[in-house]
Amino acid sequence: MNKKPTLFTSLSPALLHLTNLKDAIVVIIDVFRATSTISTALFNGAEKVIPVAAVDECKRLGDEIPNAVTAGEREGKVIEGLQYGNSPAEYPRAFIEGKTLVLTTTNGTKLLHMAFERGCAEVVTGSFTNLSSVCEYITNQEKNVVLGCSGWKDMFNLEDTLFAGAVIDRVKERFIIHDDASLMAQQIYRLHENNLYKFIQNTTHWHRLAAYGLQRDLQYCITHDIANVLPIFKNGELVVYQ
């Protein structure tokens, strides 16, 4: 019998260096809202999503790539010089199908670069919107897995941790899981899985984004499997895993 692969949870990019990423699949999690928007755009037929950290790079790629849409927000408003925001609601099929979304995302992009620098095998993105795709993929690959929460400026956040817990709750029999972060994440998810929408309203991020009138976005972002595809990172681009 083969030994099961391991699964670890990193609660913040500032803790990622403590986990061995060598040859592992890293699931990047940024529930509010980058990884929810990424799965939504791809689910609705976007050809690819290019995640970038810097606004200038976003603009440059938007100019270079045919049929590109540039997107990014600061404090709830579209960044000057970009075209759209970070809301999944901005990317219905009628608009995004066949296009390339160049998305500015600080926390998630940072984590993506760290993951490759530390020798991971591959990066996929996860959020409640594609929970089943993530679980199916990681159980089929038989590789070690690291669930990487993006947090907020390196701070711990609950929504990413809750998603990590949701994954662990579904796949735990298929992995060796020994770290306290995974145990905590699963417990807190189990405690609130039936009242996620209510509980999430206690989080810091909810308060920040709800102040911009984004409650509907946030509700969407905790809806299980509403954009159920698996974004996988290949050659600098996120595309749907086939």
Add this chain to the structure above:
Amino acid sequence: MNKKPTLFTSLSPALLHLTNLKDAIVVIIDVFRATSTISTALFNGAEKVIPVAAVDECKRLGDEIPNAVTAGEREGKVIEGLQYGNSPAEYPRAFIEGKTLVLTTTNGTKLLHMAFERGCAEVVTGSFTNLSSVCEYITNQEKNVVLGCSGWKDMFNLEDTLFAGAVIDRVKERFIIHDDASLMAQQIYRLHENNLYKFIQNTTHWHRLAAYGLQRDLQYCITHDIANVLPIFKNGELVVYQ
């Protein structure tokens, strides 16, 4: 009416820099076992406890200070050249009364130095063994509070987080608490407060220490108020707050 002070939880020394420590009380938490041993030694009449990071400094202070006891462990054994270990059971009143305990503790001492470098007002130590003293002190001071979990080599751990949650559960009405780490800590404590001994046996640290035959130590370390004094750091030494 005065504005309430704030309370934040830092889940690891690697996240402490994200919290404003200026003029705050920092509660250093290292449940298994440094801060449990510190409160026990002081409760049993030790004159003071001097926490040090390096073994050499521990030996040097042990030679210089009259009536000193040097202590420190690596992998469950007393470090060569030191006299005693990290177990609270080694410091009954008949032995430790009137003495100075020079204690080697890697995770906790690191956090202590970071806290002062970042401008905190004072440092106290907390563990389940002195829960009530910690809660009473921080509610009386009317200063901002940071609960600093020591973790294990910067990794998140559950036992320190559970203690942070126990404090928050008792003092929450007296502070402004908005961070997700505090919310999570309180929730996980509430979930397990009536079966703490059973739950803690799932943690990484339990498995590591129980392998050295330290189950009784660990059970002691989660006993509420069994050594209920407040260790406060003054001039390089931890003494009982009077």
